[in-house]
Amino acid sequence: MSVLKAHDAVVRRGGHTILGPLSLEIGPGEMTALIGPNGSGKSTLLRLFSGIWKPDSGDVFLDGTAIGTRPRKEIARHISFVPQEMQIDFSFTVAEILAMGRYAHRGRFTPQSEADRTAISLAATECDVTHLLGRAVNTLSGGERQRVLIARSLVAQPEFILLDEPTANLDIQHALDILELCRALAQKGKTVIVATHDFNSVTRFVTRFVLLQSGRLVAEGPRDAVLTQKAIQNVFQVEAELVATKAGAPLYFFHQRGSY
Amino acid sequence: MSAPTSNALELNRTAGSRLRSSLFYAFLLPILFLCLLAAIGIGSSPIAWSTILRVIEYKVLPHEWTSSIQVTQADQVIVWLIRIPRVMVAFFVGAGLASAGVIMQALFRNPLAEPSLVGAGGGAVLGGVTAFVAGWSATSVLSLPLLAMLGSLLALVLVYVMSTRGGVTPVTTLLLSGVAVTALLFAISNLLISLNIVNWQIEQEIVLWMMGGLDARTWTHVWLCAPFVLLGLVASLIQTRDLDLLQLGEETAASFGVEVESSKRMLTLTAAILTGAAVAVSGMVGFVGLVVPHAVRLILGPSNRRLLPASVLTGGAFLVVCDLIARTIHPPTEIRLGIVTALFGGPLFIYLLLRRYRGAVNT
Amino acid sequence: MTPDKPDSPARKSKHDDTVHQRLLTFGPSLLLLVLVATTAAAVHQFASPVGGLQLPLAPKGDGDPRIRMGGTAYPRKATDSDEVTITTARPTHRIISQYWSIDEYVYTVVPPQDVLAVSESAYVKDISNVTAQIERFHPTVATDPERVLALDPDLMIVSSNGRADYTSLARSSGVPVYRMQTMFTTLDQVEQNIRLVGYITGQDESAEREAVRFHDAIEKAAALRTANEPKPRILGLGGHYSYGTETLFQDIVTRLGGINVGAENGLVGYVSVNFEQIIRWDPEWIIAGASTGQTKQMLAKLMADPAIALTQAAKNGHIVVIENRVFLPMSPFTSVFVQAIASAVYGPPPESAEVKP
Numbered sequence: 001m002s003v004l005k006a007h008d009a010v011v012r013r014g015g016h017t018i019l020g021p022l023s024l025e026i027g028p029g030e031m032t033a034l035i036g037p038n039g040s041g042k043s044t045l046l047r048l049f050s051g052i053w054k055p056d057s058g059d060v061f062l063d064g065t066a067i068g069t070r071p072r073k074e075i076a077r078h079i080s081f082v083p084q085e086m087q088i089d090f091s092f093t094v095a096e097i098l099a100m101g102r103y104a105h106r107g108r109f110t111p112q113s114e115a116d117r118t119a120i121s122l123a124a125t126e127c128d129v130t131h132l133l134g135r136a137v138n139t140l141s142g143g144e145r146q147r148v149l150i151a152r153s154l155v156a157q158p159e160f161i162l163l164d165e166p167t168a169n170l171d172i173q174h175a176l177d178i179l180e181l182c183r184a185l186a187q188k189g190k191t192v193i194v195a196t197h198d199f200n201s202v203t204r205f206v207t208r209f210v211l212l213q214s215g216r217l218v219a220e221g222p223r224d225a226v227l228t229q230k231a232i233q234n235v236f237q238v239e240a241e242l243v244a245t246k247a248g249a250p251l252y253f254f255h256q257r258g259s260y
Numbered sequence: 261m262s263a264p265t266s267n268a269l270e271l272n273r274t275a276g277s278r279l280r281s282s283l284f285y286a287f288l289l290p291i292l293f294l295c296l297l298a299a300i301g302i303g304s305s306p307i308a309w310s311t312i313l314r315v316i317e318y319k320v321l322p323h324e325w326t327s328s329i330q331v332t333q334a335d336q337v338i339v340w341l342i343r344i345p346r347v348m349v350a351f352f353v354g355a356g357l358a359s360a361g362v363i364m365q366a367l368f369r370n371p372l373a374e375p376s377l378v379g380a381g382g383g384a385v386l387g388g389v390t391a392f393v394a395g396w397s398a399t400s401v402l403s404l405p406l407l408a409m410l411g412s413l414l415a416l417v418l419v420y421v422m423s424t425r426g427g428v429t430p431v432t433t434l435l436l437s438g439v440a441v442t443a444l445l446f447a448i449s450n451l452l453i454s455l456n457i458v459n460w461q462i463e464q465e466i467v468l469w470m471m472g473g474l475d476a477r478t479w480t481h482v483w484l485c486a487p488f489v490l491l492g493l494v495a496s497l498i499q500t501r502d503l504d505l506l507q508l509g510e511e512t513a514a515s516f517g518v519e520v521e522s523s524k525r526m527l528t529l530t531a532a533i534l535t536g537a538a539v540a541v542s543g544m545v546g547f548v549g550l551v552v553p554h555a556v557r558l559i560l561g562p563s564n565r566r567l568l569p570a571s572v573l574t575g576g577a578f579l580v581v582c583d584l585i586a587r588t589i590h591p592p593t594e595i596r597l598g599i600v601t602a603l604f605g606g607p608l609f610i611y612l613l614l615r616r617y618r619g620a621v622n623t
Numbered sequence: 624m625t626p627d628k629p630d631s632p633a634r635k636s637k638h639d640d641t642v643h644q645r646l647l648t649f650g651p652s653l654l655l656l657v658l659v660a661t662t663a664a665a666v667h668q669f670a671s672p673v674g675g676l677q678l679p680l681a682p683k684g685d686g687d688p689r690i691r692m693g694g695t696a697y698p699r700k701a702t703d704s705d706e707v708t709i710t711t712a713r714p715t716h717r718i719i720s721q722y723w724s725i726d727e728y729v730y731t732v733v734p735p736q737d738v739l740a741v742s743e744s745a746y747v748k749d750i751s752n753v754t755a756q757i758e759r760f761h762p763t764v765a766t767d768p769e770r771v772l773a774l775d776p777d778l779m780i781v782s783s784n785g786r787a788d789y790t791s792l793a794r795s796s797g798v799p800v801y802r803m804q805t806m807f808t809t810l811d812q813v814e815q816n817i818r819l820v821g822y823i824t825g826q827d828e829s830a831e832r833e834a835v836r837f838h839d840a841i842e843k844a845a846a847l848r849t850a851n852e853p854k855p856r857i858l859g860l861g862g863h864y865s866y867g868t869e870t871l872f873q874d875i876v877t878r879l880g881g882i883n884v885g886a887e888n889g890l891v892g893y894v895s896v897n898f899e900q901i902i903r904w905d906p907e908w909i910i911a912g913a914s915t916g917q918t919k920q921m922l923a924k925l926m927a928d929p930a931i932a933l934t935q936a937a938k939n940g941h942i943v944v945i946e947n948r949v950f951l952p953m954s955p956f957t958s959v960f961v962q963a964i965a966s967a968v969y970g971p972p973p974e975s976a977e978v979k980p
Contacts, residue, residue: 052514076517083512089371090507090562093277100505104517108498156516305773337772337796399705401787406663413655458864458893465786476768476788478795487662533655592764 002028002159002191004049004079008058011044011215019044019215021058026193028159031186035199036212037236042195043164045212049193050081050162076104079160080153085169086145091136094129094148095120101155123154127181143174150181160191167201179205199227204249211235223249233257277561284559284570292577299347299584300339304591307338315339346477349485350583351576353474353538354548356489358575359496360534361549362568363527366503368431371557372613374550375535378438378528379415382445384539385470387411389449392466393456404469405484405540412536415441416528429524431510472545472598474583481541488537493572495530499523500564507562545598547605548575554612578604692822701801701823704783705790709799714825715778721765721789722782723750724805727954728820729780730756732830739774740765749915750948752956768792778824799823807953809874810841810961817955833955840958841878844965848880855968858884858906858936860925861950865896871951875961881908881968898930908968909936910943912950919944943967 003025010020019041026032026049034042047053048060051067059066067075080101101123102116124130127147132140137148146166153161163182167175183205186192196202199209209226211218213235219226232240232252239257242250301309315331319340360375368377375381387407388397396403419441423433457463496503502523505513514520538545552575553567560566582600589595693700702708716737720726723744730738735756740763745751765771768789771779779800781790793800801823807813814834821830857876859866866872866883867890876883884906890896909931913921922944925931936942949959 047511050515052511072514072519073517076515079515081511081515083509086508086512088508089369090557092504092508092562096504096561096563097508100501100508101516103501103505106501108501153515304767304769332775333797334772334775338769341792341795342769342772395784397786398784399787401791402663403787406659409659410656413659458895459784461782461784475766476786476792478788478792480791481788483665484662491658529655587767592767592770594767 003061003063004160004191004193005061006045006048006055006058007061009045009048009055009060010057011041011048011053012056017215019048020055022215022217024210024217024220026191028191029186029189030208031183031192031194031206032208032210033199033202033206034193034195034210034212035197035202036218038197039214040212040235041215042197042212044215046162046164046193046195047081049160050079051075052081073104076156076158078158079162080156080158082149082153082161082163082166084165085142086137086149088138091138093133094124094135094137094140095133097137097148098123098133098152098155101152104156119155119157123151126154126185127151142169143171143177146170146174146178147181150178154185158190160193161185162193162195164195165197166194167196167198175201200252203227203252204245204247227252281560281566288570288573288577292573292580295577295580295584296347296351299350299580300343302584302588303338303343304587305338307335311335312339316344341478345479345482346474346583347580348482349477349541350474350580352482352485352489353542353545354552354579355572355576356485356492356534356538357545357548357579358552358571359489359493359568360531360538361553361575362564362571363496363503363531363534364549365553366507366564367524367527367531368435369507369509371554371616372550374546375531376442376546376549377435378532379419379441379445380412380532380535381539381544382442382449383411383413383415383418384408384536385411385544386415386445386449386452388469388539388543389452389466392462392469393452393459395462397465401478401480402484405481408540409488409536411445412532412539415445416532420525420528427521429521431524434524434528468596469543470598471596472543472601473586473594473596474542475594477541485537485541488533492530492534492537495526495533496568499527499530500568503527503564504562507564542597545579545601547601547609548579551605551608551612552578555608558612692819695822695827699822699825701819703802704804705802707794707800707802709801709823711778711799711823711825715799715823717774717776717778718824719765719771719774719776719779721780721785722803722805724952724954725780725782725803727752727952727956728817729824731833731955732817732820733824733826735760737824738762739776740771742766752948752952752954768796772796772798780820780823805953808869808871810871810878810957813871813953813955813957814838837955837958841961844958844961845879847965847969849969852880852969855881855908856884856887856906857881857908857910857964857968858901858904860896860909860911861893862912863895863898864893865890866893867891871953871957875957875964879961879965879968898928902930902933905934907935907939908941908943909934910945910964910967912947913944915946915948918946941968 005025007023008021009023011018022045024045034045036042044053048055051060051072054068059068061067062070062075062078098120099112099116102119106116124133127150129144129147129151132144132148137145140148150161150163150166161182166178166182170178179202182192182194194202194206203223206223208221209223210220211226211231218235219231229240232238237257238254239259240252240254243253245251301307301312311331315336316339318331318336357375361373364373364375364377365371367373385408387410388404390411391397391404391407396407419434419437420429422441423429423437453463453466502513502518505516505518506520506523510520513523535549553571556571556574557567560570579601582604583597586595586597586600698710698712700708700710718729718733718738719740720729720738721742723742726741726745730753738756738760741753741757743764743766745753745757745762746764748754751757763770763774771793776798779793779798780803781793781800782805783802784805790800790802803816807816814837817834817837818830821827859872859876865885867885869892873883873886884904885896888900888904909925911921911925922942925942925944926937931937931942943964945960945963949956949963951957951960
């Protein structure tokens with residue numbers, strides 16, 4: 001189970017087409033970034049891939065079978081979605097939150113099994129939240145919460161991890177941590193898809209870019225093929241100055257159109 | 261790569277929370293038992309405990325064993341036909357309302373939600389008022405509870421149909437529809453009441469019924485509400501994990517495998533059954549579904565698997581006590597049950613609110 | 624590798640989805656309705672309250688007490704408004720009354736010490752006609768079934784339009800419970816009912832005496848009208864309500880040889896009236912009620928009303944204000960009401976009369 005494919009997918013809301021028709025295939029073990037300005041359809045596409053939303057026409061396939069035809073639980077065992085933030089009024093502990101991630105693997109009445117405990121334990125270690133297991137989740141900082149969310153999605157042991165703006169509310173150090181974590185996961189064989197409006201932050205982690213504008217696919221491929229001057233001008237309405245960095249990936253420094 | 265097995269740290273429950281759970285039940289169960297005893301033993305006519313026990317033996321044990329027991333007809337009727345059914349109904353109503361409150365608070369992701377939000381209360385009242393003004397409540401014991409239950413179910417269906425588009429029922433729309441339908445149904449009830457203002461005896465009874473009360477509850481009422489409350493409780497217990505996940509957000513829940521729409525449907529239906537069964541036999545009793553889950557959550561935490569059974573027992577005990585107070589505090593008049601729960605629940609609710617907001621300001 | 628062009632499985636599943644969704648929305652509710660109906664049937668079968676699941680009786684607008692009494696020998700059988708027949712084995716001396724007008728029937732027929740419990744209204748001085756007996760014997764208030772049953776009664780008389788729960792509970796206690804019609808529309812029915820109360824309590828002589836007294840009082844009142852006197856047009860006014868046909872007021876006015884203005888103008892039953900309508904109807908007499916001790920104030924208020932002031936009744940000082948407790952009590956005390964009207968309309972000089980029963 002390792003290929004997610006959208007085929008002519010279209011999503012309409014309130015009479016408008018907000019995404020599509022769009023076709024895209026994402027294979028195993030990559031870290032892909034969906035980028036584009038606000039309203040370009042990144043979040044929508046991410047939700048389509050995770051099975052949360054169904055396309056109004058066209059389909060999304062997981063390894064050849066349409067996601068809409070399978071029960072949610074089955075999909076949840078393969079695809080995990082990490083939302084932008086968790087707003088919660090209730091004081092669940094981190095351990096309880098992580099345990100909820102095993103929903104797809106448990107029946108209604110089965111108690112917690114050894115497999116469950118192992119998965120939770122591994123995920124907690126992976127995301128470095130083991131020391132937080134007993135804390136109430138609404139007492140954590142933004143960065144800690146984000147790591148908990150990722151840990152929770154790992155608990156389901158999926159092949160695909162989809163993250164929606166994972167660094168939007170984080171300070172710099174935590175943002176780097178999260179992205180490092182994502183890259184490590186990709187290197188271990190998971191397919192990581194990140195939707196972000198700040199593509200600069202992900203350039204050195206991501207192997208493949210998908211550029212969206214107004215719900216259409218503009219370009220996809222490696223960084224230099226996608227993030228051309230022309231593309232940036234058309235899609236983001238700014239001009240980019242590329243600055244070399246020690247990390248290998250360039251930094252894109254932006255100027256208003258016409259001033260660079 | 262080895263993972264720490266964390267056996268020392270039980271991943272779901274810390275030692276502290278298990279202790280709290282055990283303590284909670286260690287207090288609650290005896291208190292519940294005492295409340296039940298007190299409610300059966302105390303009433304407007306004094307009856308000795310030995311008599312009560314004798315009546316129970318007489319009624320429960322087979323005939324051959326009880327030939328020597330002497331109990332007067334009056335004692336039998338008072339203990340077996342008046343007090344015991346009434347206490348049982350009080351327990352079931354409290355349990356049902358508390359459980360519906362747990363569901364509502366999880367579904368709407370808000371600890372201040374309560375059972376009547378999806379229109380079930382308004383529907384039950386309309387059903388009840390109809391039974392009264394049509395005169396059926398005077399001729400049959402079953403008409404009032406049945407119409408109230410039907411009313412609450414029909415109101416739920418109406419609310420659900422109004423707020424569903426393309427198979428999706430957004431929770432905010434559900435809430436708003438519930439409020440709108442409740443307002444509408446109450447308006448119709450008031451219309452019926454005003455048109456019949458001439459029949460002052462019926463009007464009096466309607467007003468008293470709407471304030472909630474367990475006067476003249478019989479075994480018929482027990483058999484009417486208990487199956488539905490038990491059904492609702494079982495349905496809720498089955499869905500505690502769905503409740504937990506829904507509390508974290510619908511998208512999250514969906515991504516972890518919850519069939520969100522069908523789950524929401526089942527849960528609102530369960531809440532409506534519980535609320536409808538309760539209102540059918542007790543009229544409008546407020547605050548139980550709001551305050552009990554909230555208070556229990558403060559002690560036991562938000563995990564619905566622990567919260568639900570605890571709220572059920574606490575809600576039952578709470579209402580048994582309120583009913584006891586309602587009938588003994590100002591003899592010979594009985595204070596309406598809804599008033600007693602409001603007098604207790606109101607200040608408690610305000611305290612919980614202040615605590616919440618003071619806490620929010622401090623963090 | 625491209626997959627086969629999907630045979631719109633998405634679209635097909637969407638259609639199935641809608642049907643599926645609809646089924647899921649209504650399915651559980653329908654199932655539940657079925658469950659509710661089954662429970663009702665089961666409860667009816669196995670846990671039915673004594674008296675059964677009654678279908679609603681046709682509304683008895685005529686207030687016919689539906690008295691069916693058996694013979695005078697004991698055990699006696701009487702059938703009440705729920706079609707339930709009670710059997711009394713001997714005269715009863717521990718009687719519970721649950722309704723205000725039943726209190727009055729009972730106190731006029733049985734010895735007062737036999738009445739163990741009364742309605743709450745009996746204790747309210749403003750509307751109670753049995754204050755003297757209440758103060759002397761302090762009967763229990765019959766709202767709490769526990770207290771009532773602890774009194775060990777041998778007869779309970781409850782009203783036909785109270786809640787069924789109370790009656791059902793009372794019936795399951797084994798005490799004979801008679802559900803009495805209380806909304807009467809003719810004086811004959813009131814008289815019959817006096818005899819009924821005597822029958823079920825075993826106080827036949829006392830009841831007969833009271834029935835005769837009642838009858839004679841009505842006759843005497845009617846006799847106050849001289850033969851060829853024109854029929855007075857009388858309007859009854861209870862707050863903003865008046866009385867049309869099928870009311871006791873109608874029967875009273877007719878018996879007294881008057882014309883009921885409400886009935887004259889097509890009212891049926893007890894309905895609300897607009898004071899403007901009253902101007903059009905222009906009654907000669909207005910009979911109104913007031914709280915105890917408030918009759919003069921009520922009279923002043925009516926006279927001050929611009930609509931009422933235009934009527935003949937007001938202009939000629941023909942407004943009669945009677946205390947509420949004898950304003951259509953539907954009990955033997957109705958005779959007081961009848962006499963008050965008769966003496967006001969036919970008797971001594973027209974002056975708004977206060978009534979002291």
